[in-house]
Amino acid sequence: MLLLLPYRVDALEDRRPWANHLLLACLVAVHAVLLARGQGLPEALVLRGWSPAGLLGSMFLHADWWHLIGNLVFLWVFGNAVASRLGNLVFLALFLGAGVAASAFHVLLSDAPAVGASGAINGVVGAYLVLFPRTRVSMLWVVLYRGGTIRVQSAWLLGSWFCLDLLGALLGAPGIAYLSHVGGFASGFLLAALLARAGRVRFEAFERPLFRGPGEPAPAGPPEARPGRAALPSPPRPAPSPPPAPSPPPAPPAGPPGEGVSITCGCGRELHLSSRFRGGRTVCPACFRELEVPRAPERARDQG
Ligand SMILES: [Zn+2]
Known part of the structure; x- marks a missing residue:
């Protein structure tokens, strides 16, 4: 078998x-x-x-x-x-x-x-x-x-x-x-x-899709970018306009809308995610450990 x-x-x-x-x-x-x-x-x-x-x-x-x-x-x-x-x-x-x-x-x-x-x-x-x-x-x-x-x-x-x-x-x-x-x-x-x-799919900064839209920022941050895969030199853009958001996601239960969420993996890698991923799971792009994305911003929790 x-x-x-x-x-x-x-x-x-x-x-x-x-x-x-x-x-x-x-x-x-x-x-x-x-x-x-x-x-x-x-x-x-x-x-x-x-x-x-x-x-x-x-x-x-x-x-x-x-x-x-x-x-x-x-x-x-x-x-x-x-x-x-x-x-x-x-x-x-x-x-x-x-x-x-x-x-x-x-x-x-x-x-x-x-x-x-x-x-x-x-x-x-x-x-x-x-x-x-x-x-x-x-x-x-x-x-x-x-x-x-x-x-x-x-x-x-x-x-x-x-x-x-x-x-x-x-x-x-x-x-x-x-x-x-x-x-x-x-x-x-x-x-x-x-x-x-065509830019019809939204990706997080650390994600590595095979294709990205023209207006989307290339993955930033050298932490795990390999030399051979470093961002290609691109002609300077005068004023990068924000990528068009197809439809605004529903506001998260806590915290101002649009505010991202930051988590730090045990390996030291910091991840910045859009607030639409709050309450979900993700995987550290450096060490592939599973991480929980907190539901509410850390600050709000400290105050409460
Ligand atoms: Zn990690």
């Missing part, structure tokens, strides 16, 4: 990812209804050729419970972080867009019928790689009768994941729709990269 299952990521979440919860519920509901009807998968929704119903509908069908549960785990782990950062409606569009692109890629290069959300979920994973390449993914591993947990940097994990899918697609391994995985991953990666480049 060999198993490698992600169960948690370290990405900062700043809003409730309800769109992902909705998708998870939809996938379970569709499978349960079809099972209750007992007539197998509806032929019209199976991906077979260029039928629009199949291109869109096949991502909500699953061959059996194991197929479904595997997909639910990956969507839960990576989808919550991506939905939280992109916004719920954008996330829904990314999921459906990547799913259709995955289906189209499959139809283009293969005649085999296919079902499953894994193409769309690979799109979510591709977006995760763009947004959070330096975070850690916690995974459960089981080999024969031994098991444990391991944390791996997401750039390495998801990069090798994509390479394995690419290899599977090139070798034409049967049983798994590798082509749709590759198409989904690539389209999710591309969509997230475009959104990030």
